[in-house]
Amino acid sequence: MGRQPCCDKVGLKKGPWTAEEDKKLINFILTNGQCCWRAVPKLAGLLRCGKSCRLRWTNYLRPDLKRGLLSDYEEQMVIDLHAQLGNRWSKIASHLPGRTDNEIKNHWNTHIKKKLKKMGIDPLTHQPLSSTVTDQYSHDDDQQQPEEKQDKTTSSSSIHSSSNSVTEPKDDELAENYSPTSTLFVVDEDGMELINDGFCTDEVPLMEPHEIINVVSSSSDATTTTSHSYSSSSTSSSSSSNNFLEDFQFMPEFEWPPSDYGNNINGGSSSSSSNTTTSAPMIGLWDDYFNGWDLLMDDVDRKQMVDPSLTHQDPQTVLDQDDYWPFDLL
DNA sequence: AAGGACGCCAACCGCACTGTT
DNA sequence: CAACAGTGCGGTTGGCGTCCT
Numbered sequence: 521m522g523r524q525p526c527c528d529k530v531g532l533k534k535g536p537w538t539a540e541e542d543k544k545l546i547n548f549i550l551t552n553g554q555c556c557w558r559a560v561p562k563l564a565g566l567l568r569c570g571k572s573c574r575l576r577w578t579n580y581l582r583p584d585l586k587r588g589l590l591s592d593y594e595e596q597m598v599i600d601l602h603a604q605l606g607n608r609w610s611k612i613a614s615h616l617p618g619r620t621d622n623e624i625k626n627h628w629n630t631h632i633k634k635k636l637k638k639m640g641i642d643p644l645t646h647q648p649l650s651s652t653v654t655d656q657y658s659h660d661d662d663q664q665q666p667e668e669k670q671d672k673t674t675s676s677s678s679i680h681s682s683s684n685s686v687t688e689p690k691d692d693e694l695a696e697n698y699s700p701t702s703t704l705f706v707v708d709e710d711g712m713e714l715i716n717d718g719f720c721t722d723e724v725p726l727m728e729p730h731e732i733i734n735v736v737s738s739s740s741d742a743t744t745t746t747s748h749s750y751s752s753s754s755t756s757s758s759s760s761s762n763n764f765l766e767d768f769q770f771m772p773e774f775e776w777p778p779s780d781y782g783n784n785i786n787g788g789s790s791s792s793s794s795n796t797t798t799s800a801p802m803i804g805l806w807d808d809y810f811n812g813w814d815l816l817m818d819d820v821d822r823k824q825m826v827d828p829s830l831t832h833q834d835p836q837t838v839l840d841q842d843d844y845w846p847f848d849l850l
Numbered sequence: 851a852a853g854g855a856c857g858c859c860a861a862c863c864g865c866a867c868t869g870t871t
Numbered sequence: 872c873a874a875c876a877g878t879g880c881g882g883t884t885g886g887c888g889t890c891c892t
Contacts, residue, residue, distance in 0.1 A: 534861080575862080608880085
């Protein structure tokens with residue numbers, strides 16, 4: 521028995537989102553919060569399926585998303601986490617506030633994979649490519665190895681031998697025990713020291729001041745903050761930050777969508793814009809929604825006045841509450 | 851200048867998982 | 872317990888921009 525499609529696709533629009541559609545979606549979510557994605561397009565007046573709306577929101581429209589290329593530091597984190605977690609992008613993304621699984625997955629496939637291969641590191645196993653391994657796969661770099669097609673029901677990490685014991689630690693353990701660099705020094709062909717997964721020591725990313733600030737600001741308890749508090753907050757699509765308001769207000773690298781956003785939404789803008797890792801906050805489409813956020817915040821404040829238990833709740837939490845949803849479930 | 855090749859990434863597809871009835 | 876709905880997740884693709892010849 522086949523699974524029914526997530527939505528009736530007849531008459532639904534596909535392909536790139538237009539600015540108008542984005543506005544509708546943002547406007548709707550600002551007004552009503554995230555709930556029942558299946559109902560969203562209908563209520564928001566969009567000819568999209570709910571799944572598409574959810575994806576657009578989580579991967580592109582969420583205000584807490586960072587844009588631009590991953591920093592060296594983030595890239596190193598991705599490599600380390602990939603060594604432990606495999607292709608579980610959402611798990612990896614949960615350690616990188618403001619980054620989405622899709623973004624990380626794309627970055628991995630387009631940048632990191634090549635980088636590692638160039639360094640003689642097998643991006644699958646995170647081990648130095650031996651001659652036999654190289655021979656085995658060199659004829660087709662992108663051809664998936666048999667092991668790469670992993671049974672999703674079983675762990676993927678058996679092939680990631682860097683820290684893999686026979687018994688795989690649970691994800692939570694991995695997350696808690698994650699440390700960015702398990703020191704492994706190798707000397708590459710240029711005589712440069714490679715550290716851990718092949719990063720040249722020259723490239724070992726330093727924690728930038730704004731990142732430190734972010735760690736502090738995103739931690740609910742500054743006294744427990746360390747420079748490696750990767751798990752201090754998560755803004756992944758599957759989880760919401762417990763300190764959304766704080767993150768939202770203080771996260772220094774928070775970046776609004778670019779002001780030329782409307783001209784670039786149909787793809788292709790990335791290569792030019794993404795070359796700048798950070799820039800001054802840019803207000804674009806979201807300009808129109810500052811008022812919306814204000815209203816949202818006001819609404820949260822109002823709720824807090826009524827219900828003190830909401831004092832430290834972030835808007836997302838509030839929005840996620842069933843009683844916030846102003847519509848009857850369809 | 852033209853056009854083919856390549857790189858990049860937003861979006862789609864379909865399966866898996868979880869909760870509900 | 873089975874059927875179903877809703878959502879999450881990872882793999883793949885389409886199309887645009889840039890590079891190269």
